[in-house]
Amino acid sequence: MNRSQEKPVFSAKGGRTTDNRSVLVYIRGIISSLSPTERIIAEYILEDPERILYQSVAAMKREAGASVGSIVGFCRKLGVGGFANLKIALARELAGHELGNNFNPSKVSVVEQVFRLHTKSLAETRQINAESTMLEAARAIMQARRIHLFSTGISHAVAYAGYCKFRLLGMAAFTEADAHMQLISATQLGKSDLAMGISCSGRTDGTVRCLEVAHKRGARTICLTNSIRSPITNFADIALYATPSEVKYFQAPLASRVTQLAVLDALFVTIAVMEKARTVRQLRQIGEQLIQHRVP
Secondary structure, eight states, X not given: OOGGGGSOSOOEETTEXXXXXXXXXXXHHHGXXXXXXXXXXXXXXXXXXXXXXXXXXXXXHHHHTOOHHHHHHHHHHHTSOSHHHHHHHHHHHHHTOOSOSSOOTTTSOHHHHHHHHHHHHHHHHHHHSOHHHHHXXXXXHHHOSOEEEEOOGGGHHHHHHHHHHHHHTTOXXXXXXXXXXXXXXXXXXXXXXXXXXXXXXXXXXXXXXXXXXXXXXXXXXXXXXSSTTOGGGGGOSEEEEOOOOOTTSTTHHHHHHHHHHHHHHHHHHHHHHHTHHHHHHHHHHHHHHHGGGSOO
């Protein structure tokens, strides 16, 4: 397993996050895996990040109901070093935000805000996936004898889209809609195969179980989830993340799917470029057949 996924996303140097990734995105991503005290601190920060900029650690202790030690420990868990560095990271991040945490029809239309939120989610998804990790995932998919995608519920539409894309490139990709058939497929994987589990929460029992079975059988495993440090990451050699859902937005589940699809698109194009000759040949052959089914 790639243990790098267990390290903090951020690292502090002089109060700066060296990779410029979003502190708030990371907090939302790990919130489901936090202890009760850490969750209180996380929810306090997410509720109104701007107020943290003007508070002392003592004031936050008083209002959030957590000890100074717990607050400082949480900052270190984020990788920002301490409370002062957290404030600097939040200030930099909030300076770039055009849209707050709630819809405000008096400023721009709901349609406009939905598109802005999708744009923001896509930008955040790009931030939390390192280039090296995306390339590693693309190479693992390219080298696999067979690719099995596991997911249930509305996430299955994302898995099916991935299946279609990889088949378009001539790869032996498979996915099943039935949960029992997915588990059967997982038991038949081996060292030359690859399993990809897709789960927004990272806690969907069937998907996590399939990835666990595939991992134990020696298959290479990739997870795509909106929840950092969720159970599914325990069985993933490579962890990819879509931006975590913000429950204050009623369109958040849709945003999660959009960002998951964007990650798959990035993998698809990366593989296509890496194997350009085969891709061109494959698409030409497919095009010659499909054009016969078009209405004149």
